Amino acid sequence: xxxxxKDMTREERVADSERPRRISWTALDSTVLAVAREGYAGDWAxxxxxxxxxxxxxxxxxxxxxxxxxxxxxxxxxxxNFKDLRYRx
Numbered sequence: 427x428x429x430x431x432k433d434m435t436r437e438e439r440v441a442d443s444e445r446p447r448r449i450s451w452t453a454l455d456s457t458v459l460a461v462a463r464e465g466y467a468g469d470w471a472x473x474x475x476x477x478x479x480x481x482x483x484x485x486x487x488x489x490x491x492x493x494x495x496x497x498x499x500x501x502x503x504x505x506x507n508f509k510d511l512r513y514r515x
Contacts, residue, residue: 434483450505451486460496461489462505469514472501 434451447464454460457479462472473493477485496504498513 448508449486449490450507451482451489452504453482459485459489459493460504461486461493462501462508463490464508464511465514469512470501470505470508471514472496472505 447466448470449461449463451459451461454474457476458474459477459482460472460474462470464470472495473489474496475489475493477489479485495515498515501513502509
């Protein structure tokens with residue numbers, strides 16, 4: 427059975443910031459997520475991690491906290507909507 431995945435984006439409010447930060451994710455497989463997160467200094471990073479696949483929206487936080495940082499080339503390929511920011515390596 428094939429599942430169709432779509433990119434998801436949300437904004438999160440940070441207590442010490444007046445503007446929201448973007449978080450986007452895409453499923454590379456039903457059990458692998460790539461997550462892009464805007465940083466505090468107008469930069470961003472992308473993380474990849476295996477997940478259970480139960481609820482990607484909840485699993486995003488685990489990927490950010492424990493995932494492997496993706497190379498800039500892969501990150502920009504997956505999340506072209508973040509190219510306006512500097513990649514944090």
